[in-house]
Amino acid sequence: MDISAACTNGWVLCQSFGSKLAEPKTQEEVTFLGRQTHQIGNGGNYFIGIHDIFLEGQWVYAGSREPVTITMPWARGAPDNFHEEDCVEMGSAPEWHELWGDVPCSSTLYYICEYEQNYEYQQGQVIG
Ligand SMILES: [Ca+2]
Numbered sequence: 058m059d060i061s062a063a064c065t066n067g068w069v070l071c072q073s074f075g076s077k078l079a080e081p082k083t084q085e086e087v088t089f090l091g092r093q094t095h096q097i098g099n100g101g102n103y104f105i106g107i108h109d110i111f112l113e114g115q116w117v118y119a120g121s122r123e124p125v126t127i128t129m130p131w132a133r134g135a136p137d138n139f140h141e142e143d144c145v146e147m148g149s150a151p152e153w154h155e156l157w158g159d160v161p162c163s164s165t166l167y168y169i170c171e172y173e174q175n176y177e178y179q180q181g182q183v184i185g
C-alpha cells in the first residue's frame with residue numbers, strides 16, 4: 058500500500074482495512090508507536106487518531122470521542138493551535154525523538170492504522 062492522506066481521509070482509509078487510526082491508550086503504546094515510527098517511518102509525519110476538533114485543547118480519541126488517557130508527548134512548543142490545528146501528528150525524523158505535534162486536519166500526511174493487537178503502517182504518495 059502506498060498512500061498518504063488528510064486526517065479524515067486517513068480515518069476512512071483505515072476503516073477500509075477494517076481498522077482505525079492509531080489510538081494509543083497506555084504509556085506502553087505511546088512508546089511502542091514512537092519506536093516503530095522512528096524505525097520505519099522514513100522521516101515522514103504520521104497522523105494518529107487523536108484530535109481537539111470539538112473543543113480547543115480538549116484532546117479526544119477519534120473513535121470513542123473519550124478524553125485522552127495518557128500524557129501526550131508533545132514536541133517543544135506544541136500544541137500551539139497555529140492556524141487552527143486540531144489533529145495530531147507523530148514525527149519519525151531523528152529530531153522528533155518520538156514526539157507529537159498539532160497540525161491542521163487538512164494536512165496531507167502518512168497515517169498509522171491500528172488493529173486489535175498491533176499497529177500497521179500505510180505510507181506512500183499524496184492522494185489529496
Ligand atoms: Ca487545536
Ligand SMILES: [Ca+2]
Nearest residue numbers: 137138142159
Ligand atoms: Ca502546531
